[in-house]
Amino acid sequence: MACGEFDVIARYFNRHRTARRDVKQGIGDDCALLSVSEKQLIAISTDTLVSGIHFLPDIDPADLGYKSLAVNLSDLAAMGADPAWVSLALTLPEINEPWLARFSDSLFEQLDYYGMQLIGGDTTRGPLSITYTINGLVPAGRALLRSGARIGDWIYVTGTLGDSAAGLAILQDRLSVEDNEERNALIHRHLRPHPRVLQGQALRDLASSAIDISDGVVSDLGHILKASDCGANLYLDDLPMSASLTNNTTPEQALRWALSGGEDYELCFTVPELHRGALDVALGLLGADFTCIGQIAPAADGMRFWRGNVQVELDLQGFDHFGKD
Amino acid sequence: MACGEFDVIARYFNRHRTARRDVKQGIGDDCALLSVSEKQLIAISTDTLVSGIHFLPDIDPADLGYKSLAVNLSDLAAMGADPAWVSLALTLPEINEPWLARFSDSLFEQLDYYGMQLIGGDTTRGPLSITYTINGLVPAGRALLRSGARIGDWIYVTGTLGDSAAGLAILQDRLSVEDNEERNALIHRHLRPHPRVLQGQALRDLASSAIDISDGVVSDLGHILKASDCGANLYLDDLPMSASLTNNTTPEQALRWALSGGEDYELCFTVPELHRGALDVALGLLGADFTCIGQIAPAADGMRFWRGNVQVELDLQGFDHFGKD
Known part of the structure; x- marks a missing residue:
């Protein structure tokens, strides 16, 4: 040094x-x-x-x-x-x-x-x-890049989303959680995020693209879409959220944190239909949760959000260190 | 990014x-x-x-x-x-x-x-x-390390020493230099140090050890001595100093800056007697000055300073970011 x-x-x-x-x-x-x-x-x-x-x-x-x-x-x-x-x-x-x-x-x-x-x-x-x-x-040749997503690929995330933002809100007295266990779980997710190192390695020959979720899945998936020249359909009902999160905040706040709260440090990745079976085996062996939250679409579609069969409009943006705090 | x-x-x-x-x-x-x-x-x-x-x-x-x-x-x-x-x-x-x-x-x-x-x-x-x-x-196997100096090796530095500290002193109004060219030369040495990249590569098979002078030659040579378990004799009369430095400060101040001013980003290196001829050719071709300033000695000798044949005591220390400012 x-x-x-x-x-x-x-x-x-x-x-x-x-x-x-x-x-x-x-x-x-x-x-x-x-x-x-x-x-x-x-x-x-x-x-x-x-x-x-x-x-x-x-x-x-x-x-x-x-x-x-x-x-x-x-x-x-x-x-x-x-x-x-x-x-x-x-x-x-x-x-x-x-x-x-x-x-x-x-x-x-x-x-x-x-x-x-x-x-x-x-x-x-x-x-x-x-x-x-x-x-x-x-x-060589097996790294996961942002640029490999193709139309029809399925979009996945590991773990649950939004917990870290809720944990930060607790630490800053912007959220009050009575249940001690749930309170600690959320704070823990903020202070001790678990990098998905083993999952990333297991995805090497299965995922077509990957990114880690540091700024919120909307922002980070956006980087995949830009690098891959694609759009996406996201199914809001399928977003994985912990009971600690949903028990202690409004559905609107939970959704906002899940989509753009940031600092979850889960992986967001895309998988071709052909690899979905192998994916279930490979990640299942590691004991980690993973959830399909949408599908890659043509670039012209942009990023669309769905509740069931109804498309909904959302006003969300990722965490920008110069833009907000 | x-x-x-x-x-x-x-x-x-x-x-x-x-x-x-x-x-x-x-x-x-x-x-x-x-x-x-x-x-x-x-x-x-x-x-x-x-x-x-x-x-x-x-x-x-x-x-x-x-x-x-x-x-x-x-x-x-x-x-x-x-x-x-x-x-x-x-x-x-x-x-x-x-x-x-x-x-x-x-x-x-x-x-x-x-x-x-x-x-x-x-x-x-x-x-x-x-x-x-x-x-x-x-x-592989040809990097210059701090740990290769041996008793009898000659100690060299590239360029001149102390200019950067004088340049900083000018910028901080602690030193006044009337001659514009000399003033600018010293400031330039502080703001635009020239990393000795080509010299370092030329030294690969010639020098037994090397370090760059960021904290002053006493401090940085000290790292070579510690890593190589050696001492050194330094000949103060041979320290290379620019006319811009010596024309504009006392001999004592020039010596202090040359030995411990820091930020010169010259190289200090040791060369076995056997390689001195090849060194003159290799570095000579690059058009850069380099000067022998001493010789490696047994560890028990520590670092000794000489003026001609007379050993002198100096109270010097390198720049320490926590120690002073």
Whole structure:
């Protein structure tokens, strides 16, 4: 890792719990050195989380250490890539050792879980923010792209939608939930999203396109439609929502959060009719829920919403960091 | 690139001026996809620059676009790596289009110069900061490490030392330089450091160790000594300093800046006696100055400073972002 904070780095981040064979040089030189088989491509993604914008300033550093990496893992999941290495750029207003201990313990717990290695980064002084650049490996030619959806393909999502937005609303006192279990479940979905890494890998030869749901399914499916030059019919009655969500808010609010709440970090993907049987087996084996929510249509149709056989108009937009908060 | 600022990203950063054959998927999906030959290792480095800490808030965005990448290229240079791809995490307080235009023009000019491609990143709202994660390629087994210095090896630096610190002092009104040409030369060294990419590659089979000088030669050579378990004798009379520096400050101040001013982004490297002739040819061909400033010694000696045959004591320390400012 670069810069002058050598003691801090050594103490909290220069751990070698997972020592990967493809890491020829880890933390401790000007660069890390990595080897890659020619049969694999490297998948690279970068995400920044800024205090007050992407997380609440009083967030537990253990939750932050978890979520900041999970968000980035979700991008690898959407490509069907296997997580490998990560660089961490951590900007801190001050050195707070208990904070660093909780943050880094939580980070390394997750790195170990995925067999990943922290290979470097930078620690700097400034307003709190975290940038990960994550590297995964994917067999050449088998990565899931946004651009492969075709007319007639079925649109699926993993898990349930809208819980994370409800969890954030609870944390910000915009939603009150009496039942403790449901309250905690929603908050947990916001603070500890589960990146669908295994599902992404299982989808490699089955899905025609995929994306992770960071901004809400309308916005993220929109990227698939744009990249694939398609439209879509979405069946609102089929949107998977948790009882924790539907028990504690109006149907309108639940629908809005499910469609455009953001930060669910589930996968949205398209599957040709031919692969639906294989899909049921492949994802079923992983024990995760997945739901068909619509079908790819011609581009001229745009994105249409249906309740039963009735087309409905919705005014929704995805989360835009410059547009709203 | 992730996040919601799609228009901004498309307009300023989704340019394909350099289209590399090893970039299978660039900006526009959840991850970039890259291919690497098995004969090469990937060298990865991350650097963050925070407004007010690493650059002056009123810096010209063209200078910032240049320097932020140059600093990171310097890490690749120190490994002898060939620059390939870069991810940009840009946190902005607001969308300022003239600022973005100048910043990105300057960035792409340099990317084109090095045949690099911007493969992704993230744009977020928050206090201005810039994180690059840069990827280079280096033939397997030929990267320059910090750990290869041996007793008797000669210690070299490229270029001149201390100019960048003097340039910063001018910008902060701590140093006054009457001669316009000298003034501009020093400021230029601070705002537009020249990463020694070609020199690093030329050193691959000649240098036993290398590092780039970001924190001052004392601090950065110290990393070589620690990694190589060695000491060093440094000959202060031989430190390369520009006339622009020595004409405009006291010998004591010039020495301090040359040894610990930081941000010169020259290379410090060690060369076995056997390779000195080849070094003169290899670096001479590139037209860059390089100077022998000392010799590697046993670890027990620590770092010793000499004026002629007289050992002198110095109280110096490198730049530490948490330690001072």
